[in-house]
Amino acid sequence: MAVHTAKQALDAAVEAARWAPSVHNTQPWTFVMSEGEIGLRADVDRKLRVSDASGREMLISCGAALFTMRTALRGAGVEPVVRILPDPDRPALLATVRPGAESEPDERTRALCGEIERRRTHRAGFTDLPVPRRLVEALVKDASQEGARLTPIGSPQAVEVVAALTRAAQGVQSGDRRFSLEVIRWGLPPGSARKDGVPAAGYPREPVRTDPHFAQRDYSWRHDWGSEAGQATQAATGVVALLTTPGDSREEWIAAGQALQRVLLHASAYGVSAAFHTQALEAHHLREFLREELCSGEQPQMIMRLGITFEDKDSVRRPLSDLVD
Known part of the structure; x- marks a missing residue:
């Protein structure tokens, strides 16, 4: 296994999550570490007030961070246990994630983990090479x-x-x-x-x-x-x-x-x-x-x-x- 303790797995997940894509690279998220789990919160101060008044793009960005955490935990050798919108009284708390059962990461998981920091958004045209x-x-x-x-x-x-x-x-x-x-x-x-x-x-x-x-x-x-x-x-x-x-x-x-x-x-x-x-x-x-x-x-x-x-x-x-x- 790549990581041997639950804390190391959680630390790796948060480190990975900050590389998720977000609208204008606003990075509209914060994380709360407590009692063996991560709380993913929307940082509403980073919401685009004009173009994203509903917060839709902000939550899509946070969803990308959530998947990144899930992937990093699997890469660390544990299955993620996720709850979406766990507390109606705290609307900014979008999800909680904690490490579950141990599991050996497969080849696909390792490949996805390898792209977390390498992936980049492109803002121009592409080459003529076709996408398979x-x-x-x-x-x-x-x-x-x-x-x-x-x-x-x-x-x-x-x-x-x-x-x-x-x-x-x-x-x-x-x-x-x-x-x-x-x-x-x-x-x-x-x-x-x-x-x-x-x-x-x-x-x-x-x-x-x-x-x-x-x-x-x-x-x-x-x-x-x-x-x-x-x-x-x-x-x-x-x-x-x-x-x-x-x-x-x-x-x-x-x-x-x-x-x-x-x-x-x-x-x-x-x-x-x-x-x-x-x-x-x-x-x-x-x-x-x-x-x-x-x-x-x-x-x-x-x-x-x-x-x-x-x-x-x-x-x-x-x-x-x-x-x-």
Whole structure:
């Protein structure tokens, strides 16, 4: 076994959880260590007040952290015992996790553990290398095992619809000073010492156009920040996919986050990265259109593109001392 005590397993789980993906890399979580278990709490001070007033994206981010903890515990040689939303009187407490029975981690678990710190969000186009169909099919199965549905969009017309909705939402948000200020709060200037947000090397200085074009967040708004690497050669759209859940409860937002991280870690193990587009999901009418027209009535929780890139971006994470009580 990789870890010999319950405390070591819990420490490893929290260390891993801080590497989970989150909207704008806000890292909207804290952890409480007590009586042999971890309490995962939403850090509501990090919620996006303008674009995520309901907290949906915050809870998806926390769900990704929860799956990361589950994976790290399995990698440490114990089965995780999880309770979701265990206390109605404490809505910020999203889950508790404690080590259960000992179990030898299998090859798949070890592979996922190896990607926790290596996985990166991509914010541009991809190379022309195709994502293997068998891998996409496996990712669909991954999501279903966490209570969500991953639907790759095969129709070029449907891909164009999703791209157009993304462009429309980005255009509206770019013209709204409140949205713009919220985004640039998390877009870091070169040389920033902050341990949250998106480093300047992690987003393009100028938009990288794909065909059809999926608009990206303008983290460099009115600044000459960002990276120029790869803009000429990495412009493929990749595989466009929608992550949905049957309903739209807090439990399902957390489930969507767990499904998302399971998909991302599996994809990363095969050299496949993801780019996220949440703009249309932050506009109620556009999200409803997606639900009714492309999601068979299910609730869209994430729009993503999957593809292959050879760029190696840096990422930043807050220290454990800021996260653990």
